[in-house]
Structure formats: C-alpha cells, structure tokens
Amino acid sequence: MRRLLAISFAALALTACQPKGAEKPVVEDAWVRLPAVAGRPAAGYFVVKGARADDRLLRIDSAVVNKIELHEEVMNGGVMTMRQMADVPLPKGADVSFAPGGKHAMLFGVDARITPGTAIPMLFTFQSGARIEAEAKTVAAGDDMEHMHP
Numbered sequence: 001m002r003r004l005l006a007i008s009f010a011a012l013a014l015t016a017c018q019p020k021g022a023e024k025p026v027v028e029d030a031w032v033r034l035p036a037v038a039g040r041p042a043a044g045y046f047v048v049k050g051a052r053a054d055d056r057l058l059r060i061d062s063a064v065v066n067k068i069e070l071h072e073e074v075m076n077g078g079v080m081t082m083r084q085m086a087d088v089p090l091p092k093g094a095d096v097s098f099a100p101g102g103k104h105a106m107l108f109g110v111d112a113r114i115t116p117g118t119a120i121p122m123l124f125t126f127q128s129g130a131r132i133e134a135e136a137k138t139v140a141a142g143d144d145m146e147h148m149h150p
C-alpha cells in the first residue's frame with residue numbers, strides 16, 4: 001500500500017513537471033529609439049521569452065529597415081563599445097532582455113517615413129524555425145519608453 005502511494009505521488013509530480021512555456025518563443029515590449037540625426041542607425045529593444053526548448057535568435061528583418069544587426073554593449077578597456085553577435089542564445093523558459101546599455105538590435109537604413117509613433121514591423125527568426133512577428137513602437141531620440149509606462 002505504501003509503495004502504491006509512493007508511485008501515485010511520483011505520477012502526480014511528473015504531471016506537475018510537464019514542460020512549461022509556450023511552443024514558440026514570444027517577443028514582448030518591442031520599441032525603437034529613432035536616431036537624433038537622420039541617416040544614423042536606430043536602436044531596438046524588446047524582451048524575448050524562451051519556449052519549451054533551448055533556442056537561438058538568429059536574425060530580425062523588417063520591410064522598412066535595410067539591415068538589422070544584433071549588438072551587445074561591452075566594456076573594453078574602460079570604454080563602452082558595441083560588438084555584433086552572430087546570434088543570441090535563448091534558454092528554454094528564460095527571458096532575454098534587449099535593453100539600453102546591453103543587448104540591442106541596430107537598425108541601419110530606417111525608412112524616412114518612419115517617425116516617432118509609427119510602428120515598425122519586425123520579423124524574428126529562430127534556430128528552431130519559429131518566426132515571430134512583432135510591432136515595435138517608435139520613440140524620438142532622448143525619449144525614454146519607461147516614462148510612457150507609469
């Protein structure tokens with residue numbers, strides 16, 4: 001009897017430990033800070049939520065941007081510099097933040113029709129084959145998105 005109980009508890013525990021998380025990664029809170037000077041690159045920020053399995057963010061594309069690179073700010077001899085990342089690991093169930101001072105998307109050649117308030121459609125492609133569409137809100141240079149969320 002005791003053994004049976006133990007087995008049913010094990011079964012219960014197994015049920016509770018079903019893989020958590022969504023089938024595909026999720027992209028949230030995407031926003032882009034437009035450059036102060038036209039023609040300069042813009043910076044994109046967002047949070048990527050990992051799905052049930054480890055994955056990698058491979059690329060981001062947009063119909064209104066020539067080229068989007070994945071960047072990371074790193075300290076190099078006391079100077080903050082940016083380096084390009086080939087891809088970004090996305091561990092299962094983890095939140096990976098792209099935020100000012102850290103990882104970000106660098107948008108080169110943003111369409112001149114994009115002004116603060118115009119959404120930028122983005123397509124995120126993952127190693128798993130998942131492709132996620134997200135709309136990034138745009139803010140003017142110097143505007144901080146945090147201030148728009150009380």
Ligand SMILES: [Cu+2]
Nearest residue numbers: 071072082106
């Ligand atoms: Cu950059």
